[in-house]
Amino acid sequence: MDITVFLGAPGSGKGTQAKLLVESLKFLHLSTGDVLRNAIAANSPLGREAKSFMDRGELVPDRTMIGLLVDTLHQLPSVNGVVLDGFPRTQPQAEALDTEPSAKVSKAVYFEVPQRDLIARLTGRRICKNCGESFHEVLLPPKIAGRCDKCSGELIQRPDDSDAVVQRRLEIFFEQNDKLVEHYERTNRLIRLDALGSVDVIHQTLSRLLQS
Numbered sequence: 001m002d003i004t005v006f007l008g009a010p011g012s013g014k015g016t017q018a019k020l021l022v023e024s025l026k027f028l029h030l031s032t033g034d035v036l037r038n039a040i041a042a043n044s045p046l047g048r049e050a051k052s053f054m055d056r057g058e059l060v061p062d063r064t065m066i067g068l069l070v071d072t073l074h075q076l077p078s079v080n081g082v083v084l085d086g087f088p089r090t091q092p093q094a095e096a097l098d099t100e101p102s103a104k105v106s107k108a109v110y111f112e113v114p115q116r117d118l119i120a121r122l123t124g125r126r127i128c129k130n131c132g133e134s135f136h137e138v139l140l141p142p143k144i145a146g147r148c149d150k151c152s153g154e155l156i157q158r159p160d161d162s163d164a165v166v167q168r169r170l171e172i173f174f175e176q177n178d179k180l181v182e183h184y185e186r187t188n189r190l191i192r193l194d195a196l197g198s199v200d201v202i203h204q205t206l207s208r209l210l211q212s
């Protein structure tokens with residue numbers, strides 16, 4: 001299975017771009033954050049374990065995440081390609097993914113956004129309580145305030161997008177990121193993407209990069 005990994009800080013637009021690629025290139029989007037949020041909603045043992053870490057903006061331990069990812073990959077239908085959004089987040093996760101026989105990471109796209117822009121992007125983010133679609137109060141407002149364009153569900157702030165938790169999530173990202181970038185750079189798989197422009201322009205650039 002051919003995998004493209006999306007690296008980048010929370011709020012760098014990885015999820016938004018992954019969803020657009022699902023429509024245009026028929027990729028499958030696998031977000032470990034979404035898998036964990038679904039587990040929390042279902043109150044499963046995984047959800048109960050993950051919640052305490054997620055509420056504080058901490059990472060769920062590697063052992064749990066690696067097991068979860070391998071299980072999820074084995075259950076996927078055969079597809080054009082998979083965009084992995086939110087995994088790996090640590091060097092051990094990247095190494096585990098490279099040794100997984102059913103997966104081949106051919107590219108790692110690093111969404112680069114200056115640190116000062118990330119806080120505004122995260123705290124302005126709103127998601128649909130019903131279908132999970134993502135909006136932004138300023139950058140990607142819904143057509144009707146407070147309502148999802150797709151299903152009219154109520155838009156809410158993710159609990160971990162609050163000011164205090166956002167600080168911790170960014171701190172952790174910057175602690176781990178250099179090693180991850182280096183991991184994919186060393187093996188000639190890294191693509192740097194300026195992720196500060198409009199959603200449409202970034203989508204076009206990304207589609208070109210992934211098809212070349």
Ligand code: AMP
Binds near residue numbers: 036053058088093
């Ligand atoms: P995200 O939706 O990708 O921002 O992820 C939300 C939260 O889920 C993160 O802040 C972590 O607590 C947890 N999480 C998601 N993916 C991972 C991962 N690969 N490793 C550890 N924790 C993760």
